[in-house]
Amino acid sequence: MSDLFQSAGLDGDAPRPLADRLRPQSLSDVVGQDHIIGPNAPLGRMLASGRMASIILWGPPGVGKTTIARLLADHADLEFVQLSAVFSGVADLRKAFEAAKARRATGQGTLLFVDEIHRFNKAQQDGFLPFVEEGIVTLVGATTENPSFELNSALLSRAQVMVLNRIDGPSMTQLLERAEAHMDRALPLTDEGREALINYADGDGRYGLNLAEEIFALDPHQKLDAKAVAAVLQKRAPAYDKKADSHYNIISALHKSIRGSDPDAALYWFARMLSGGEDPLYIARRLIRMASEDIGLADPLALMIANEAMVTYRTLGSPEGELALAHAVVHMATAPKSNAVYTAFKSAMKVAAQTGSLAPPAHILNAPTKLMKDIGYGAGYKYDHDVEGSFSGQNYFPEGMNRQQFYAPKGAGREAQIAARLAEWAKKRDGD
Template sequence: MPDLFPTALPPAMPDQPVRAAAPLADRLRPRHLGEVIGQEHLTGPDGAIGRMVAAGRLSSMVLWGPPGTGKTSIARLLAQAVGMRYHAVSAVFSGVADLKKAFAEADVAAKAGQRTLLFVDEIHRFNRAQQDGFLPFVEAGTVTLVGATTENPSFELNAALLSRAQVLILHRLDAEALEKLLARAEELEGKPLPLTPEARAALVASADGDGRFLLNQAETLWSVNLAEPLDPAGLGKFIQRRVAVYDKDREGHYNLISALHKALRGSDPQAALYYMARMLTAGEEPLYVLRRLVRFASEDIGLADPQALVQCLAARDAYEFLGSPEGELAVVQACLYCATAPKSNAAYKAHKAAWKSARETGSLMPPANILNAPTKLMKDIGYGAGYAYDHDADDGFSGADYWPEGMAPQTYYRPVERGFEREVLKRLDWWDKKRRERQEP
């Protein structure tokens, strides 16, 4: 049975020589799966990878996780752990010819009794047709496919490919895991990082879960031979904070806008501001956020506070007038107004119900008494006859039936007992009462 945690460390992979001049992150790559940090839920004895290695047989898989979490290392070490031939390609640099060559070499190796683990980095960058090209070789067992991606496989990979591979999720490295990485780096370098404890904590936080970024920063600190340890202020001047992972057309974008919307709906202005700040500091267009706030004002607030929509539209005008960064305060104001406003989705539900009813009832004519009669013919056939003009009633309400003949009156809009809709509900109840009274014989 393969050992995930050998006591004697194996040598580096033949195709991955450790060079003294290599970057620190390269020199510190794990030499067996037991050295992989932060992914014990997969590599541990009860994890999916741990169980496969213990059985000595791998299935095809997609490793999905943020940058710097060990996807490439895990793939390389998986091949080593089960004695498979390792071949790596990158979807960024490889094309169809490279894949054909890889499959041909794997086929030759298979005939010689050697199984091949084909590692495809950034697999989501292959188009749908290229992804389909993997299927016959995976099904035939020519290769065991291990793909790596930072994007949600549900959106980026073919359903046919996903059905033949397990999706294994790698976690963003937490502070404890990043500290372990730094400790290993210090052991390898034979000296501590030139940082105060507070600056060390700031360095870990600046990595945003990316182990590779953290090691690159540590290497920079060692390279300059600082005379005194840096405090947080000195560290801030010396190195740059990692830019948050955020692609405007990919999952990170949709995750954050969803989180913003849910926090607004849950009346948590603090969390709503946090998620909005995450988006804007990562480069999201403020006008996109404003469009979502305008939508929220109608979908989740509606007439519970009619001013919410006004506030959001005013924020859009203010932002377009002022630009960034001054105009962003108006976006903040709109966000806070929406988060703290009374909530109602009655208008949203009414919209859905009314549209559904309209589709189902087709072309039913309104009752003739509420139709205009601009011609003599239309008057002769009864258009407008018997129309009750509401302003002629003492209370400004006729109580007439406005529904098409053959269609019972419907109730689409049901106000809630919150905010201004409480007043709307009182009006509707009063009108319903009057309508019943006037319909009674």
């Protein structure tokens, strides 16, 4: 670590951030990631077998990606070389690969750690392949973005993806206890203040320790409650990128909460999107889609309310118009659900593609001219309004095509009445 400070022009004894001073010295010291580094976990088994394969560490900031990579190099007795895709280019990569080749000739392996690897373009990512395949470097890439979307499939096929978790409450508590042991004094916090500090960290261990360092600098004799912690610390904006993985995860969570009839969870995810800076009109459009897909005819009002909520937001804007969207979220989450029309439409589209050339039966063909009537267009058509019950029971499918049933109402909400009506008509049709 002193080498890093000297290369930056600092003395090895210069003050270091608390998070750096508490950086784990062994894999067993890493908190919150037992699912990948435990004895029976993927990395644990890999190291126990004496082999080290290329991996991609995917997770949010401050969960230990760099630390794990450095410790893996130590454990596997590999030279640790670190690059950042933000600051490095082709020349830096070439230099790293040439040095790794020379090192390999002397019997020394290289672990090349590439931070923010997703920022390299596709061609640069392809440049890793021959060096990884030949074993010149063991690649450990770190990314906060979904590798499925951001990394080449060729690179992914040569590296195992390890998903790191955000630091949860118990793990963050463990980090704070280590900080207190290192400082040889307790954080001046009440139980509520401590919980507030953990919430402010938002799953980022490095950020949590930085916040703790700020608290340690205050008067140790005055314990801070949650309100005082809020006054002292600056809460950062929640992680949310309108073009990244979190965007799709959270809109999916909103959609599934509405589908699952949980208004409280739906309101939470709706609020998360708004607080993250999402365009409310994007949410409004998605609500309209949900009303059609998941509620349908079980509650036709849902589609109307979703549309009106969007109109209201366009009229009022933020923040007043957001209440109308919240109204739609709650109505839809508490409405009876049916995807019967959605399913029926998909089935009808599939059959239509297979039978697209079949003509309607003659009795429902349009007959605007005498010639058309003479050759049988419209012959035998029964005008349903002139029949008792306004139901003739005639066949409306193409001749030579068996009758199909696409729409099968689920029986929830208004669809219960529709199901009964369809059953009655089916009996009449069979009787005819």
